[in-house]
Amino acid sequence: MGSYDLKQEVTDKYSLRGRVFNKIREDILSGKYKENDELKEIAIGEELGVSRTPVREAFRQLELEGLIQIVPNKGAYVTGITIEDVKDIYMIRSKLEGLCAAWACEHITDEQLEEMEENIYLAKFHAERGHFEQMAELDSRFHEILYESCNSKMLEHLLKDFHQYVQRVRKKTLSTTERGIASNHEHQMIMEAIKAKNPEDAERLATVHINNAYKNMVKNGLKEAYSNE
Amino acid sequence: MGSYDLKQEVTDKYSLRGRVFNKIREDILSGKYKENDELKEIAIGEELGVSRTPVREAFRQLELEGLIQIVPNKGAYVTGITIEDVKDIYMIRSKLEGLCAAWACEHITDEQLEEMEENIYLAKFHAERGHFEQMAELDSRFHEILYESCNSKMLEHLLKDFHQYVQRVRKKTLSTTERGIASNHEHQMIMEAIKAKNPEDAERLATVHINNAYKNMVKNGLKEAYSNE
DNA sequence: CTTTGTACGATTGTATACAATGATGCAATT
DNA sequence: AATTGCATCATTGTATACAATCGTACAAAG
Numbered sequence: 001m002g003s004y005d006l007k008q009e010v011t012d013k014y015s016l017r018g019r020v021f022n023k024i025r026e027d028i029l030s031g032k033y034k035e036n037d038e039l040k041e042i043a044i045g046e047e048l049g050v051s052r053t054p055v056r057e058a059f060r061q062l063e064l065e066g067l068i069q070i071v072p073n074k075g076a077y078v079t080g081i082t083i084e085d086v087k088d089i090y091m092i093r094s095k096l097e098g099l100c101a102a103w104a105c106e107h108i109t110d111e112q113l114e115e116m117e118e119n120i121y122l123a124k125f126h127a128e129r130g131h132f133e134q135m136a137e138l139d140s141r142f143h144e145i146l147y148e149s150c151n152s153k154m155l156e157h158l159l160k161d162f163h164q165y166v167q168r169v170r171k172k173t174l175s176t177t178e179r180g181i182a183s184n185h186e187h188q189m190i191m192e193a194i195k196a197k198n199p200e201d202a203e204r205l206a207t208v209h210i211n212n213a214y215k216n217m218v219k220n221g222l223k224e225a226y227s228n229e
Numbered sequence: 230m231g232s233y234d235l236k237q238e239v240t241d242k243y244s245l246r247g248r249v250f251n252k253i254r255e256d257i258l259s260g261k262y263k264e265n266d267e268l269k270e271i272a273i274g275e276e277l278g279v280s281r282t283p284v285r286e287a288f289r290q291l292e293l294e295g296l297i298q299i300v301p302n303k304g305a306y307v308t309g310i311t312i313e314d315v316k317d318i319y320m321i322r323s324k325l326e327g328l329c330a331a332w333a334c335e336h337i338t339d340e341q342l343e344e345m346e347e348n349i350y351l352a353k354f355h356a357e358r359g360h361f362e363q364m365a366e367l368d369s370r371f372h373e374i375l376y377e378s379c380n381s382k383m384l385e386h387l388l389k390d391f392h393q394y395v396q397r398v399r400k401k402t403l404s405t406t407e408r409g410i411a412s413n414h415e416h417q418m419i420m421e422a423i424k425a426k427n428p429e430d431a432e433r434l435a436t437v438h439i440n441n442a443y444k445n446m447v448k449n450g451l452k453e454a455y456s457n458e
Numbered sequence: 459c460t461t462t463g464t465a466c467g468a469t470t471g472t473a474t475a476c477a478a479t480g481a482t483g484c485a486a487t488t
Numbered sequence: 489a490a491t492t493g494c495a496t497c498a499t500t501g502t503a504t505a506c507a508a509t510c511g512t513a514c515a516a517a518g
Contacts, residue, residue, distance in 0.1 A: 015301055016472070017289075041500070051473045053282075056500085060246075060286045064293040072244055073479045073500055088383040095324045154317040245502070270470070280503045285470085302470055302509045 016054040021061055023048060028067050028078055029168055035080035039068060066165070083222065086169050087214070093162050094210035097143075100150040100159060101190055101206035102199035107151035116145055116191045120184060127180035135180045136170075142187050146206075149194075169222070179216045186212065245283040250290055252277060257296050257307055258397050264309035268297060295394070312451065315398050316443070322391050323439035326372075329379040329388060330419055330435035331428035336380035345374055345420045349413060356409035364409050365399075371416050375435075378423075398451070408445045415441065 024044065027033050041052045041059070048055075059076050062068045068076045119142050126134040143163055147156045186209040193201035253273065256262050268288070270281045277284075288305050291297045297305045348371050355363040372392055376385045415438040422430035 040498095042498095052500090053472055053474090057286055057289045060289050061293055064290055070500095074481090075499070084381070085383055088381045091328065092325065092384060092387070095328055096321065099320065099324055152313070152317045154314055155321060158321070269468095271468095281470090282502055282504090299470095303511090304469070 016048075016050045017057045020044070020048055020050060020054050021058040024058060024062060025065070025067060028062075029164065031168070031171065033078045035078055037078045039076040039078065041076075065161075081165075081169060086166060086217075086222065089162055089166055090210060090214035090217075093159065094207045094214070096155065096159055096162075097146070097210050098203035098207035100146060100152075100155055101194060101202035103150035103152060103155070104146060104194045105197045105199040105202050108149035108194055112145050112149045113191070113195055116142065116187075116194075119145065120188045120191060123184045123187070124181075127177065127184050130177045130180075132175050132180075135175065135184075139183065139187075140167075146190070170217070173217050173220050173222055176216075176220065179220075183209070183213065183216075245277075245279045246286045246290075249273070249277055249279060249283050249287040253287060253291060254294070254296060257291075258393065260397070260400065262307045264307055266307045268305040268307065270305075294390075310394075310398060315395060315446075315451065318391055318395055319439060319443035319446075322388065322395075323436045323443070325384065325388055325391075326375070326439050327432040327436035329375060329381075329384055330423060330431035332379040332381060332384070333375060333423045334426045334428040334431050337378040337423055341374050341378045342420070342424060345371065345416075345423075348374070349417050349420060352413045352416070353410075356406065356413050359406045359409075361404050361409075364404065364413075368412065368416075369396075375419070399446070402446050402449050402451055405445075405449065408449075412438070412442065412445075 024033070024039065033039065039059070041055045045052050045055045059068065059070060063070045063076075066079060069079045070076045119138055123135060123138040123142070126138065140163070144160070147159045147163075150156060186205065190202060190205045190209060193199075193205055253262070253268065262268065270284045270288070274281050274284045288297065288299060292299045292305075295308060298308045299305045348367055352364060352367040352371070355367065369392070373389070376388045376392075379385060415434065419431060419434045419438060422428075422434055
């Protein structure tokens with residue numbers, strides 16, 4: 001994640017490089033390419049029907065995103081995330097997500113608030129029924145709205161990067177119905193604090209929410225997910 | 230800033246690409262290339278005696294660093310930082326720097342502590358005499374040590390990126406002897422809190438320190454620095 | 459005078475050719 | 489048997505050639 005918006009718009013969807021970049025990123029985050037897998041320029045180029053040039057450029061970007069590591073004259077390898085990294089990210093996120101929620105109080109639009117409410121309402125439905133797929137989707141979307149509502153491209157991009165970065169790990173850990181319901185309730189409280197334009201509450205609640213998410217993750221087998229591979 | 234460590238080691242110093250990357254980055258941060266300047270692949274390549282390929286790869290990385298913006302089929306332009314960006318960065322930094330100081334309490338080494346003390350001692354000398362050049366250097370180094378002492382590659386990289394990112398702006402704003410002395414005193418208090426293994430104090434002090442730095446920057450003509458160009 | 463169309467040039471996007479580097483296997487030597 | 493040296497090959501690093509795109513200048517039409 002490079003540094004941050006410091007990072008820009010970046011991945012134009014229509015250049016070959018952009019397509020290659022998105023494809024590899026997708027494959028890493030989805031688990032198709034695993035930790036320490038070697039990515040070869042030619043192989044990927046042939047797979048996508050392009051030459052090495054756009055592949056190389058995509059590799060350079062992926063390196064800055066932290067998804068791969070390039071060893072000069074040797075190759076590109078999918079980077080792993082250590083348990084410590086995950087912990088760090090969640091600690092950092094909890095601070096920044098709090099800041100984001102506080103800023104949202106000032107800058108959120110009515111449309112965004114409405115989408116949040118709808119999101120929470122719908123999530124309640126799925127959480128109670130244990131529809132994990134939809135819950136994950138709605139959870140991601142909730143945070144995305146929150147990020148967008150803080151009115152800071154910088155912070156928004158940073159948080160989106162982190163959020164995406166830990167998707168890899170989240171998929172390895174189990175969700176539970178209880179956590180789903182609790183999480184959604186936390187979303188609601190955050191939303192209400194923002195709606196009431198109470199930045200202190202919003203910040204505190206968002207911070208706690210991320211901390212809870214992390215605790216839950218640890219409880220439900222973060223370590224096991226790692227030791228099993 | 231790509232997301233971080235999400236970003237990696239990155240810029241190997243010995244490949245052409247690495248050299249190009251560092252050179253352009255340096256030139257942007259030092260002000261040689263100014264906002265909205267167009268960077269042409271061939272021109273830069275000739276200047277550095279390399280072909281377009283490594284230049285292009287460096288461009289892709291610089292884009293993710295947020296230093297330039299690439300418009301497809303058009304060109305690469307040096308990105309500006311808005312006043313809002315600077316404000317955002319300082320707010321974010323104040324949170325993260327607090328976190329960093331708190332973590333440092335647990336992980337700082339004796340060598341790092343010693344270098345901090347020496348840094349503060351020397352900075353006192355220069356601050357009292359208005360040696361701005363040396364003060365800036367020592368200030369940067371103090372923060373670098375702090376970042377390294379938190380024992381989180383992730384956070385360290387993030388903070389270094391931010392720190393470097395705002396160097397561009399810092400150079401436009403004036404330092405004063407008073408602020409220099411006050412800043413150094415804040416450094417000392419942070420250091421002592423870390424030495425005393427008191428994370429709460431360390432966090433609070435570091436947070437306040439960055440906020441103060443920002444306030445000082447605003448007071449001393451951040452806006453003017455911008456409106457003048 | 460303004461507008462539109464076109465041709466040209468400059469620049470980036472992509473592909474490919476060549477150079478440099480590092481890994482591997484095998485044979486020769488000890 | 490272990491080690492060293494070398495040859496080979498796979499892969500990345502760099503340069504260059506060609507294609508696609510965008511901007512501009514200028515001329516023709518209104």
